[in-house]
Amino acid sequence: MEDKSIFIIEQAIKLFAKKGFSATSVQEIANECGISKGAFYLHFKSKDALLLDIFYHYSRQIQVKTDEIQAKDLNPREKFIKNLSVTFKEIIEHREFIIMQIREQAIPFNDDIEKFLQHMRFNSYHFYKKNLMDIYGKDIKECVWEITLLLQGVFKTYIDLIIIENVKFDIENLCEGMLKRVDFLVEGFNRSNDQPVITEKIMSEIIPRDYYSQQLDQIVEGLQERQTSSPKDIKDTIAVILEELKSSEPRLAVIKGMLTNLEEEHDFQQVVGQIRSFFQI
Template sequence: MKVRKQKEIIESAIKLFAENGFTNTSIQEIVNDCGISKGAFYNYFTSKEALHIAIFEYYFEQMRTRTHEIDAEQLPPREKLAKLLSVPFEQLTKQKDFFMVYMREQSFTINKELREVMGKTQFEMLTWYEKNLKEVYGDKINGYTGDIIMLIEGIRSNYLASILIQDSQIDATLVPTFIMNRIEDMVASFEKGEEPIMKNNLLDLFTNNSCESLNHIEKASALLADMQEQLEIMNFSDDQRNGLAGVIAFLISELQKPSIEKYVFQGMLANLKTVKEFDIYREKIANLLGIELL
């Protein structure tokens, strides 16, 4: 019952925030819209700011769930990447109000906790891009994944904005294939010798310079949590899955300690190298914590 009512409040709030903006929407207007008292509101959320954060967590989790559903389909890498690129456009048809608020919030100062939620999601997204691009193209794109991701994000965000804000009559189902074709063009160009513009890996640049409120422990924890979710859909026996899950759970528990035993962490991290899909996660975690991979 409580979860259902929280969802109703979130959906009322997102509609009003999209229409009037966060600042111009009062708690009273939200409770009026969803048919509860102002006192009852505080049984679910401590403040309007807490509700704001819950909205982003709620919708980001829906996007995350959809990407994991596609992962579970075990599609060929290129087909999977194209299908995953379609997710924001699928969600836009269902969650237009949220996308309006999301695009607005990217341009204005927001509270620290919301920045952390958005920063964590961006970090997950960059890791996801790099992982799936490597599955399609292998090591030949080393050195210019940053440029490819910039291309993907530029096309994706501008088409989303055009559909959302300008109400452009665009067939969104064509966009993922269009992006995949542009990626192919870029890969071919780099193979012919074109120099990349991004001299640093985009994910490493984000790790080192962006979203300072997310420390290295939090980022490593986010990567391990994503590995846990990936493990659920991988084709392993129960014994293999349980063994790998135990390793990941151990690593997560180590990150919660006041100080990390780096040699212990290094040894346990090596137990995951049998899973090729985890290579990028292992590399990023090792870089974050200053650990050499075994």
């Protein structure tokens, strides 16, 4: 994303946190940024579009930090603790903005935002599941979904204390403690041979089997629509990405490298975010 768009996002976040989403006008955002209202619309089609770009921008920031953690020489447990810590800290940093959303239920559920939030929720399920499998292995194969949802419930409880009650936690200790609770859950399942309530079958009903193929189809369609009107270098980049997306075994390193060529192009911000979110890269 270009620097000017990021600047507008950062100023808008401050205004939304202070005044609320509904009460903040496009003109006020433009004034705060020292630009004209017309210039605002060169970067964002509407205030709702700006809000969606805010979500993509900050999900991308978390993903960048997650990538850095994954590249480190750490064991799966250490990586997951650090990933949890990153998420907590990002939420704390934007606490006032989140409070604003809770207070006025500011998120306008148009199709784009609803799809984004659904995709992020489903990705979160799989992210937790993958990390737990990396840590505990086959010992939790049968109960991994139940532990995943229980851990996310614990996470949300702490988030409520942070956001609503403004409780100050030592985040590193908090994340280590959360995973220790998971140790107890794993031990309990293994010792009692208890059967999980939340099973693969239940989760397959929540996350449709064709959900990810539908998401991929939408990404491909979005890239193809933009390809025809793009400069040659962008067309070439899109062509490489499309080739990988249509492959039975897409090379994530190639996709990730090509996305860096599109990130500075504002019109591609959302589709880049969708691809990174889809592949968690």
